[in-house]
Each structure stands twice: as C-alpha cells, then as structure tokens.
Amino acid sequence: MTSRRILTRLAGAVTPDPARPWAVDFIEDAAIASEGGRIAWIGPRRELPAAWRDAPEVDGGGRWAAPGFVDPHTHLLFGGDRSREFNRRLHGETYAQIAEGGGGIRETVRATRSATVEELVALGEARLAKYRAKGVVHLEVKTGYGLELEAESRLLEAYAALRARGWSLDVTLMPAHDIPAEYLGRPDAYIEDVASAWQPELVRRHPGVARFCDVFVERGVFTPEQGRRVLESGKALGLRPRIHADEFCSTGGAELAAEVGAASADHLMFASEAGIRAMAAAGVVPTLLPATTLFLGMKDYAPARAMIQAGCRIALASDFNPGSCACIDPLLVLRLGCLQMRLTFEEAFTAMTLHAALSLDRPDLGHLHPGAQDRVLLWDVKHPLDLVYWMGEAYQPAPAFHG
Numbered sequence: 001m002t003s004r005r006i007l008t009r010l011a012g013a014v015t016p017d018p019a020r021p022w023a024v025d026f027i028e029d030a031a032i033a034s035e036g037g038r039i040a041w042i043g044p045r046r047e048l049p050a051a052w053r054d055a056p057e058v059d060g061g062g063r064w065a066a067p068g069f070v071d072p073h074t075h076l077l078f079g080g081d082r083s084r085e086f087n088r089r090l091h092g093e094t095y096a097q098i099a100e101g102g103g104g105i106r107e108t109v110r111a112t113r114s115a116t117v118e119e120l121v122a123l124g125e126a127r128l129a130k131y132r133a134k135g136v137v138h139l140e141v142k143t144g145y146g147l148e149l150e151a152e153s154r155l156l157e158a159y160a161a162l163r164a165r166g167w168s169l170d171v172t173l174m175p176a177h178d179i180p181a182e183y184l185g186r187p188d189a190y191i192e193d194v195a196s197a198w199q200p201e202l203v204r205r206h207p208g209v210a211r212f213c214d215v216f217v218e219r220g221v222f223t224p225e226q227g228r229r230v231l232e233s234g235k236a237l238g239l240r241p242r243i244h245a246d247e248f249c250s251t252g253g254a255e256l257a258a259e260v261g262a263a264s265a266d267h268l269m270f271a272s273e274a275g276i277r278a279m280a281a282a283g284v285v286p287t288l289l290p291a292t293t294l295f296l297g298m299k300d301y302a303p304a305r306a307m308i309q310a311g312c313r314i315a316l317a318s319d320f321n322p323g324s325c326a327c328i329d330p331l332l333v334l335r336l337g338c339l340q341m342r343l344t345f346e347e348a349f350t351a352m353t354l355h356a357a358l359s360l361d362r363p364d365l366g367h368l369h370p371g372a373q374d375r376v377l378l379w380d381v382k383h384p385l386d387l388v389y390w391m392g393e394a395y396q397p398a399p400a401f402h403g
C-alpha cells in the first residue's frame with residue numbers, strides 16, 4: 001500500500017473535480033501517480049513532475065482510467081426473491097395492492113428472518129462480486145428486511161462480517177422500512193419501539209457498524225411525523241439520516257429531509273417544488289433511482305433537471321432490492337440517467353461517482369484528484385462516452401492498482 005506507482009500508457013483519464021462540482025475532465029494520454037493507496041498526482045503524461053519519473057510503472061494498456069462507481073442506495077442483504085410477484089405486476093396488480101395483501105416487503109421479511117448470518121454473508125459476497133465486476137467499488141447497504149430486533153441484528157452482524165472480509169461498505173440502519181405483520185394497524189407503536197428501544201440496542205450491540213439511519217416515508221407506510229421520530233432518535237445515537245421519500249406520491253419527505261439535515265433523500269419521483277428548494281438550501285443530496293422507475297413500469301422519472309436547476313447536487317444509485325429493482329447494473333443506471341432523465345454524460349457520471357460519494361460523506365471516493373483512494377478502473381473503450389452510446393454493451397472494467 002505504501003508503494004509509489006505511476007499508471008501510464010492510458011488512452012486517457014476521466015474524472016469529476018471536487019473543486020468544480022459538475023465539471024468532468026477528459027485528460028488524453030494521462031498519467032496517474034499513486035502513493036500509499038492514495039492518488040498523489042493526475043494530469044497529461046508530458047507534465048508528470050520530475051520526482052515521479054523514476055517510479056515503477058503500471059501499464060494502462062491503452063484503456064481509459066476512471067474512478068470506481070459508488071452506489072449510495074442498496075438493500076444488499078435479503079432472503080428469497082419475488083419473481084412471482086413480479087409476474088403478478090405484469091398481469092396488472094400494482095406494487096401497493098400486492099403489499100396490502102401481505103406480499104411485497106413482508107414476503108422478503110419472512111425469507112430474511114429464516115436466514116442464518118452465514119447464509120446472509122454468502123448471499124452478500126455473491127452480490128458484491130457482481131457489483132465489483134461491473135465497476136462499483138463502494139456501496140451503501142441497508143438493513144430493513146428483518147423488522148424485528150434479532151433479525152435486524154443478524155443483518156448488522158452479516159454486514160460487519162462482509163466488511164471484515166474487505167468489502168467497502170457504509171451501513172444504514174433501517175428497521176422502519178415497513179410495518180411488520182406483528183404491528184399491523186399499529187404503526188405508532190412500531191415507530192416508538194424502533195426509536196426508543198431497537199435503534200439504541202442495535203447501536204449498542206454493533207458499535208461502529210452503522211453510520212446512517214433511514215425510514216420509508218410514504219402514504220400507507222410511515223408519515224413524516226413518524227419518520228422524524230425515527231431519524232431524530234438515530235441522530236441522537238450519532239447516525240446521519242437518509243430518507244426514502246416521495247416515491248409514489250408527495251408526502252413531504254423531501255421537506256423532512258431538509259428539516260432534519262439528512263445526507264440524502266432518495267427516490268423523489270414526486271418531490272414537490274418546495275421540497276426541491278428546501279433540499280438545495282439544506283445541502284441534502286437527492287439520490288435518484290431510475291432503474292426502480294423502469295422496473296416498476298412507471299413513466300415519471302424523478303425531476304433531475306429541476307433539482308439541478310434549483311442548485312442540488314444529485315446522485316444516482318441502484319436501489320438493488322427484490323421488489324422494486326432486482327438489478328445490479330451500474331451501466332444501466334448511467335444509461336437511464338442520460339436517456340430517461342436527460343442528464344448529460346458529465347452529469348450522470350458525476351452523479352454516480354463524486355456526488356454519490358458526497359451523499360455518503362466520503363470525500364476520498366468518486367474522483368481521481370490528489371487525496372482520493374486509488375481505486376482506479378480501466379475501461380476498454382475508445383472514449384468514456386461509449387459507456388452510454390453503445391448502450392447494449394456489457395463493459396466490465398479492470399482494477400488498475402488492486403487486484
């Protein structure tokens with residue numbers, strides 16, 4: 001890790017610039033110097049400082065270097081799958097109707113509760129290997145398919161085990177992902193137990209594992225008041241809020257995110273104009289999930305352009321989960337950002353790197369400027385635009401420095 005190396009023989013390097021939030025540099029014939037696992041210098045090869053000229057070289061093989069993608073919204077660990085429910089939706093039932101009939105999230109909860117920690121870790125490793133092969137170097141991962149103290153605790157144990165095996169994860173506590181069967185019709189009682197008993201107990205049992213807390217604020221799930229209770233309790237424990245907000249209708253989730261100082265508000269297909277302005281003013285990162293919109297067969301993608309115009313720095317994420325987005329494919333998310341949300345390549349790429357890292361308070365990820373981790377990927381493309389332009393290609397990058 002302490003070795004000095006230079007990545008050369010690159011077609012180029014593409015990176016957002018943390019000093020200029022929406023600017024992306026395309027540096028042809030670039031070189032990248034790395035020392036102690038961090039980027040020390042980046043620029044055109046002919047400008048490489050003399051002090052680096054004798055450092056050992058890594059051959060970029062004529063490919064394009066880019067920062068690894070960061071995925072700031074996943075539900076990585078769950079048991080079972082919901083392919084039958086998916087077909088019910090194709091036959092005409094809605095996501096909400098299926099959930100009201102006891103399916104949906106609650107079906108996954110049953111399967112997750114019956115999984116052991118070892119089984120959860122094995123599922124997690126297989127999924128993380130797919131993410132890595134497709135260029136994601138860091139993920140946010142949520143609990144929320146346990147919905148009882150012991151099952152949520154096993155999910156945290158599994159995430160801690162995955163981190164101990166070297167996977168780069170930020171963990172979010174989300175027991176308020178849905179109302180479990182035991183509390184049906186009693187959402188206030190559930191929220192009170194989560195806020196006053198479970199969150200403190202989970203943080204006590206698993207110190208340092210979770211950095212964030214999250215809640216599903218939506219009509220028929222939790223109200224903004226219930227969301228506020230969970231997030232304020234999380235804040236008192238040192239967890240930074242994130243929110244599932246305004247996914248199916250506008251319930252004031254974006255406004256709540258601004259009020260509690262959330263790191264991110266996610267989904268936001270139906271965020272109000274006032275909510276967008278409030279997020280911009282409070283520095284909340286709207287984290288948009290276009291593959292979920294696609295998978296749910298909805299037509300209204302989140303209003304990314306309005307958010308950018310309001311001054312928000314948006315992120316894009318996968319929302320990988322068994323019900324509303326059974327998909328590990330960062331290039332699909334990038335392509336939907338461009339093709340459905342009408343983001344430029346530079347905007348969508350920044351949203352999946354620099355701003356995704358911003359939503360996780362990780363200035364060391366999502367770019368290739370000095371100080372960033374040297375988790376550089378090599379893409380075998382003529383130009384980074386190919387990643388979107390050749391929209392059917394399953395490009396897979398290679399790590400430049402790590403193996």
Ligand code: NIG
Pocket residue numbers: 104105108216244247292319321322323324325
């Ligand atoms: O982010 N919106 C809530 N949670 C998930 C869906 C969970 C499920 O259907 O299992 C989401 O889309």
Ligand code: FE
Pocket residue numbers: 073075244319321
């Ligand atoms: Fe989600």
